[in-house]
Amino acid sequence: MKGQHNQGVLNQPHRKRNYKPAIIIITILINGLVALLAGLPGVENFNAFDVKILPLMNAIFNSFTFIFLLAALIAIMKKNVVVHRRFIYTAFITTTLFLVTYVAHHFLSASTPYGGSGIMAGVYYFILITHIILAAVIVPLALTSVARAWNMEDERHRKIARWTMPLWLYVSLTGVLVYIMISPYY
Known part of the structure; x- marks a missing residue:
């Protein structure tokens, strides 16, 4: 009797969930918060710790995100879905940690202007x-990619992941490059 009950559960089709409202809300909250902080001057006389450590932490989290995404890409190219999934989840964790330190830095201190000139200023x-x-664009793309994977919409997941993966790699790598280029001016 017990075996028959379990068999029936296994044969049921996967119930797809509608993640679209959550994706929209999260995208608006994250991108709205970042846009809001860009216009704020930062907290005056904050001295609980040296906030200059936060951009370095941002770069470290972005570096780990890049490495985890690269590992996820290699894993899926080798058709190892379990390892791919684990690295994607780990990339989400480091991206979330990046977001926390990024928001904290921009809440606690004013933006640092780039001090270079000439061709390097143009490159920067x-x-x-x-x-x-692309960081604003990657939020809904990454969330939609994961939602489609959770819903076992493999073909739709592959279609969006072909855009999401290279863009997310670019965003995480350029986050590190921005830090390297502006760090002398902190």
Whole structure:
């Protein structure tokens, strides 16, 4: 009797969930918070700790995200879905930690202007602008990619992941490059 009950559960089709409202809300909250913080001056006289450590932490979290995404890409190319999934979840964790330190830094201190000039300023601003735009775009793309995987929509997951993966790799790598280029001016 017990075996028959379990057999019936296993033969039921997977129930797809609608993650779209959550994806929209999370995207608006994250991108809205980042946009809001960009216009704020930062907390005056904050001295609980040196906030200059936060951009370094951002770069470290972005570096780990890049490495985890690369490992996830290699795993899926080898058709190892379990390892791919684990690295994607780990990349989400390091991206979330990045977001926490990023928000904290921009809440606690004013933006640091880039002090370079000439061609390097052009390179810096190109990297920065493309990084900012694609970072806003990657939020719904990454969430939608994961939602489609959770719903076992393999073909739809593959279609969006073909865009999500390279863009997320670009965003995490350029986050590190932005830090390297602006760090002398902190």
